[in-house]
Amino acid sequence: MKRKTIDFISLGCSKNLVDSEVLMGLFEANGYDVTHDSDNPQSDVVVVNTCGFIADAKEESVNTILELVKAKEEGRIKKIFVMGCLSERYLADLESEIPEVDGWYGKFNYRQLLTDLNGSKYCTGERKLTTPRHYAYIKISEGCDRHCAYCAIPLITGHHKSRPIEEILDEVRTLVKGGTTEFQVIAQELTYYGVDIYGEQRIAQLIEQMADIEGVRWIRLHYAYPTHFPWELLKVMNEKPNVCRYLDIALQHISDHMLSRMRRNTTKAETIELIKRLRKEVPGIHIRTTLMVGFPGETDEDFKELVDFVKWARFERMGAFAYSEEDGTYSAEHYEDDVPEEVKQQRLDKLMRIQQNISAEIESSKVSTTMPVVIDRTEGDYYIGRTEYCSPEVDPEVLISNTYDLKIGEMYNVHITDADEFDLYGEIVE
Structure with missing residues (x-):
């Protein structure tokens, strides 16, 4: 049949x-x-x-x-x-x-x-990975209780709903048995994890227990929120060698004027202190962030503050986008979309040019170092891999000549020989 x-x-x-x-x-x-x-x-x-x-x-x-x-x-x-x-x-x-x-x-x-x-009840089945077997995304919650002015996510997904810790750990154990060794922990807002079901932030406890599962090689954290950051998470990052020194935390802007209008519940001073503390308590951490230009009411002075902030913070990974009005959001209902599209684009282009130079300098600083690299795939004349500082699909990669006999999903020590704005080049250390 x-x-x-x-x-x-x-x-x-x-x-x-x-x-x-x-x-x-x-x-x-x-x-x-x-x-x-x-x-x-x-x-x-x-x-x-x-x-x-x-x-x-x-x-x-x-x-x-x-x-x-x-x-x-x-x-x-x-x-x-x-x-x-x-x-x-x-x-x-x-x-x-x-x-x-x-x-x-x-x-x-x-x-x-x-x-x-x-036409009948279904039987259960194991999740079918679409990623290479050695890494997977682990969704620890759904929804969001933050109400940023521009964001439609709460309108779509509703309130934050955490999955129980043991349910998540069981999923990780099952994936490890199938050969998965690297886990990208994802949520709309992972720092809020646990508040709805345990009455307190439990992200540090979850990651600590996940790191203790035999076979888990790397854990990487995505989509943190700057307000009420759970500092105990940094202790776990320092103590557990398989928790990558990597944090994806969307900051959106830096001027107090914009942060207030965006309803971000933080300030410029608090954001700067956050960045300083992250770098002090986790030496070598790579911070990924997302910034927005052209939000309603953004002035030339607001944008200048953002530019100066990017130059000061020197984010290892940064993306940016221009504001677009979304139906039903606070900003759509209360603000006029008053920044011309050409101004939005000019600001976006300028910000990304600055970041491109910063990224090139940061990646160049890794030349002549040796780093553990996991191999994701082959492409043309190269094996394509990543360090602990690189999340799949969004971050720089490491290119290694395919003259070596390497296995997908395995980790190798790689001596970095060259770099450009977004990628590294290396040789296997025999």
């Missing part, structure tokens, strides 16, 4: 990817042949996991759905189902505007899709 086929297309963030992997595992356990992000889907069923965060992401999601509608009309696929943030937020509009879709699911009821297709 021919097995049914189903292809998943996962858009947006790594938190979405985890949801897709969970559902893929369920479908595979129930007799489906499952593929992910095929270039040319030709399946019985295609499921699109959408993003609804910002305008560009929403546009990409809608365009992907429309392309699949065309494929369905041409007979290349049979059914289309949509899940995720976009359909969670705009379900009624989407149902009326794209009736060719066979079913719509939101951010939280997507497991129902398997029951609806099979």
